[in-house]
Amino acid sequence: MDIDKGIGKGRVGVSPAGAGGGDRSTAPSGRATAASPIEFRLDAASGVPTYLQLVHQVEHALRLGYLKLGDQLPKVRDVVASLAINPNTVLKAYKELETKGLTAGRPGQGTFIQATLSQVALPELTALRRSLLGWLGTADGAGLDEDGMVALFTSALRDFYERRSGSRTRGGAASGETEGVA
Amino acid sequence: MSMNVIEATGLGKRYGSTWALRECTLAIPAGHVAALVGPNGAGKTTLLNLAVGLAEPSAGGVTVLGGLPPGSPAALDGIAFVAQDTPVYKNLSAADMLHLTRNLNRRFDQRYAEARLAELGIPLNRKAGKLSGGQQAQLALTLALARRPRLLVLDEPVAMLDPVARHDFMATVLAAAAGKGEAGGVSVVLSSHVLTELERVADYLILLSQGRVQVAGEVDDLLASHRMLTGPAAEADKYAERPVVHVRRGEAQAHLLVRATADDPVPPGWEAHPVGLEELTLAYLREPGAAALPGPGRGRHTQPSEVTQ
Numbered sequence A: 001m002d003i004d005k006g007i008g009k010g011r012v013g014v015s016p017a018g019a020g021g022g023d024r025s026t027a028p029s030g031r032a033t034a035a036s037p038i039e040f041r042l043d044a045a046s047g048v049p050t051y052l053q054l055v056h057q058v059e060h061a062l063r064l065g066y067l068k069l070g071d072q073l074p075k076v077r078d079v080v081a082s083l084a085i086n087p088n089t090v091l092k093a094y095k096e097l098e099t100k101g102l103t104a105g106r107p108g109q110g111t112f113i114q115a116t117l118s119q120v121a122l123p124e125l126t127a128l129r130r131s132l133l134g135w136l137g138t139a140d141g142a143g144l145d146e147d148g149m150v151a152l153f154t155s156a157l158r159d160f161y162e163r164r165s166g167s168r169t170r171g172g173a174a175s176g177e178t179e180g181v182a
Numbered sequence B: 001m002s003m004n005v006i007e008a009t010g011l012g013k014r015y016g017s018t019w020a021l022r023e024c025t026l027a028i029p030a031g032h033v034a035a036l037v038g039p040n041g042a043g044k045t046t047l048l049n050l051a052v053g054l055a056e057p058s059a060g061g062v063t064v065l066g067g068l069p070p071g072s073p074a075a076l077d078g079i080a081f082v083a084q085d086t087p088v089y090k091n092l093s094a095a096d097m098l099h100l101t102r103n104l105n106r107r108f109d110q111r112y113a114e115a116r117l118a119e120l121g122i123p124l125n126r127k128a129g130k131l132s133g134g135q136q137a138q139l140a141l142t143l144a145l146a147r148r149p150r151l152l153v154l155d156e157p158v159a160m161l162d163p164v165a166r167h168d169f170m171a172t173v174l175a176a177a178a179g180k181g182e183a184g185g186v187s188v189v190l191s192s193h194v195l196t197e198l199e200r201v202a203d204y205l206i207l208l209s210q211g212r213v214q215v216a217g218e219v220d221d222l223l224a225s226h227r228m229l230t231g232p233a234a235e236a237d238k239y240a241e242r243p244v245v246h247v248r249r250g251e252a253q254a255h256l257l258v259r260a261t262a263d264d265p266v267p268p269g270w271e272a273h274p275v276g277l278e279e280l281t282l283a284y285l286r287e288p289g290a291a292a293l294p295g296p297g298r299g300r301h302t303q304p305s306e307v308t309q
Helices: A050-064 A076-083 A087-099 A122-139 A148-162 A172-181 B042-053 B071-077 B094-104 B110-120 B133-148 B163-176 B217-226 B232-239 B277-286
Strands: A101-105 A110-114 B004-015 B018-029 B035-038 B059-064 B079-081 B150-156 B187-192 B204-209 B212-218 B226-232 B245-248 B252-257 B269-274 B292-295 B301-304
Touching: A050 A087, A076 B163, A087 A110, A122 A148, B004 B042, B004 B133, B004 B187, B018 B042, B018 B059, B018 B204, B018 B212, B035 B042, B035 B163, B042 B059, B042 B079, B042 B187, B059 B094, B059 B226, B071 B079, B079 B133, B094 B110, B094 B133, B094 B163, B110 B133, B133 B163, B163 B187, B204 B217, B204 B277, B212 B217, B212 B277, B217 B277, B226 B232, B232 B245, B232 B252, B245 B277, B252 B277
Parallel strands: B035 B187, B035 B204, B079 B150, B150 B187, B212 B292
Antiparallel strands: A101 A110, B004 B018, B004 B059, B204 B212, B226 B252, B226 B269, B245 B252
16 A cells, blocks of 8 residues: 555545545645655454554564664554554554654654664674574474474573563564574 | 543433433543444444434433533534434435535535545535445545534444445544544544454444443553453363453363453463453453443543453
């Protein structure tokens, strides 16, 4: 879905009504809005609360370089109009990102990226990946199938972070690796 | 923002000898998209009709927009109502519908309405009856929003629409709720029995069952105050630390929906999981005796009250 569509010209018949009811000035704003580099999507079957899905997608986009310092997140109303979700859900996600120090709101303008997620240097990632592949080989040799490995890894990961009593937030290298495994 | 858009006290409506709604006490705060949920015949339409002034209570009372009597000029100005299946006059053109609505209301934003219909690709000269179901619904919604209401009341707005039309309709409603108006967007109260979309759309839930309010509260509060416990079926009956709403039991394993927060202790051998809105709603619908209601008055806090099982 294209967020630009939200404001301005709708498509015949199926426009998701970005300019909707709330805008009291003039219905479709002619002003060109700077588009955000990312577009949110929702996975209804994931069981992950909607606001968390939005948070995760921003973090993911930061890790993969889709979002950079100073980039703007999609405007709340555009997200609401394109996903048909409650505005408070988007506000909650954006507040969470702000609390994490990843974004900052500029009154009247929107929400902008103000920090990147700590990235591990490529050589280190390669080494970590190699040692993980070694572990996967051992697990395979022991007769564990893919689901078994994922379950074991996830449970060990949870234990690891629980033991560290949340001194550092989850993220960075660890989840990068989970993605590699899954 | 402490105003209640709908406030009912002991509200009841009787048709002949049948109570469609009774002892209904609730307060829906402004600034929400509130979903009114319940099985067919639970009294949803009756409650909405009473709130917009289309019906007179048989018992108790209801006020809107911070204490206004339903049907009073001030209430009529501030509330837009779209009845079940978003009716339009089939033989009137879209332009005629605009003309009619403008002349029947004290406030009507013609420019918004025309721009909106143009966006939707609805020709002004087309007869409403010749529009697709989704377009008819959008036309009815446009007329409602062009009145610039403070409260938008929708009765089963999307029941008859296909998935795309449903999505676009709700997108319009939610964009209006996110509006930057003086009051921070329009408050919305909508009835529905489409549970799956509820979690995305609503941030306030009212569950009606057999004419009574069974659950009411902010969605986040409701979800935070319920947990699903999974453990050995043999111990299911012994669980007594927190109120149990609903039990699903297999031969070996049982699932208990309990009123507990993430901080409450989990009994040894049991696992606790957060619940979704659909799961929670279904559990309460299956236990008409269980209730999760705010305390007396209009407090927003849900207190553990009586519970079955």
